[in-house]
Amino acid sequence: WNSQPTEESRQAMYASGKFKKPYCSRCKTSTHWTSKCRRTSNNGTDRPTETKEKPNSSSSSKSKGKPKDRALFAAFGTMNVSASKIPNATTWWIDSGSCFHMCGQKNMLTNTKKPEFNRQILVANGHKLNVEAVGSSHVVLNDSQREISDVKYVPNLQANLLSVSTLIDKGYCVTFDPEGCKIFDEDSFKVEGELVATGSVENGLYKLDAGSSMCANVAESLVPDSHSLWHRRLGHLNHHSMKLLKNGLATGIKFTESRTPTLCVSCVKGKQSRKPFPRDKNKTVAENPLDLVHSDILGPVDPSFSGRKYLLTFIDDFSRKTFVYFLKTKDEVPHYFEIFRALVETETERRIKTWRTDNGLEFCNQMIQSICEKNGIKHQRTVPYSPSQNGLA
Known part of the structure; x- marks a missing residue:
């Protein structure tokens, strides 16, 4: 079961000695373990790393040619900036939609120089802004001062943007969570969890790796459906x-x-509807008894005391006299047809000439065919799904 234990059951497990009571050395509480604590020091600051560093690794191997004082740091977006409020001129905003670092204040840059070639910035509203200089800027973090290199100076830019793709190109890892955004050293960073989606880098921007079928479905949903499709959806409505x-x-x-x-x-x-068979006004009845006999079988019905649940009928077309036999199973039809033939031929001293039935397997089998051929009886069968041709039965 996935239900969480209650506080009473948890205390009982701790008292029995089977489970060790958790304790956090940082918070000085017994609600969780130290390894799962959100605080990393006694003064309440957040810990700089998510996982342990790799063992037996020297500082030179971690730096990979980068400055030695480049420690891990975290930037948290805790300010609620409204559209009508101008951000602080010295504030840096971490932007995953920016291709490179951009700054709107030239006095924040040092070692400025002209760009090698003319570059323009395309903003969200479609306007283009010119890049007039490239330089470096310094930002004061909790533990040290960091240099942000290769910053583009864009006049009239309302916010200073820190590009996520540029940080990753320089060897950092950037994560976003409900607490804010964190930037880590690539060497000691590790992500654990189920991969949900991926994105590809194109010109410094991150594009979601989505299949073309999703885009096609969105495009199709904007187009009105056809008349025939709604006709089928509504159950073939007129x-x-x-x-x-x-x-x-x-x-x-x-x-x-x-x-x-x-x-x-x-x-x-x-x-489509099937038209009824036309009534034949010139229809003639058989001239003599046993010239034409109609037969059909009824059932299964509720069985009798002897277990018989089928009724076999024989109707003479001339006299309309009806003979009924009770059967346990349909395979008894040939046996009772022999009994009926012997009875009526003896009583009338005439022979059955034509026998009309439907196409049921109880009438269309080798035993019936053998009886008809032996006694010279013509077996007439109706057209499939046309019981009107044998309406008398």
């Missing part, structure tokens, strides 16, 4: 009612109309 739904009778139904809607084959097949 065109007049669909037009009423679109014109305000319902909400969310949008489709493109056409003067000649596409013919729905399913509607044509499903709404």
Whole structure:
């Protein structure tokens, strides 16, 4: 079960000695372990690293040619800046949508020089800003002073932007969490957890690695659906009612109309009706008994005391006399047909000429065929799904 233990059950587990009670040496509390503490020192400052550094690694191997005093640091965005409030001129904003470091105050830069070639910055509203100089800036952190190199001076820029992609190119790792943004040394940084999504770097910007199908679905959702699609969604509704739904009778139904809607084959097949067989006024009845005998079988019905649940009928077309036999199973039809034939032929001293049935397997088998061929009986079978041809039975 995923339910958390209550405080009473947790205290009972600690008292039994099976579980050790947690204790944090930093917070001086017994609510969590020191390894899971959010504080890293007694003065309440946040710890600079997320994981332990690699063992047996010298400072020269960590620096990889970078300045020795480049320690790990963290920047937290805790200020709620509104659109109408101008940010502080000396504040740096960490921006993952910026291609490089940018500054709007030239007095914040040192060692300035002209850019090697003309470069323009494209901002969100489509305007272009010119880069007039490139230099370095210094920022004071909690433990030391850091130099930000290769900063572009852009006049009239309202905020100083610290580019995430540029930091990563220089060997740092940047993370974002509910507490803020943290920048770490690449050598001692490690990420643990399930990978959800990835992004690719293009011209200093991060593009989400999303499949083309997602973009296609978004594009398709903006286009109204076709008339035939809504016709199928609404259970093959008629065109007049669909037009009423679109014109305000319902909400969310949008489709493109056409003067000649596409013919729905399913509607044509499903709404077809079979015309009844025409009544033959010149229909004649058999001239003599046993010239034509109609048969059919009924069941299964509730079984009788002897277990019989099928009824086999024989109707003489001339006299309309009906004979009924009770069967346990359908495979008894040949046996009772022999009994009926022997009975009526003996009583009338005539022979059965034609026997009309449907296409059920109880009437269409080798035993029935053998009986008809042996006694010269013509076996007439109706057209499939046309019980009207044997309507008398």
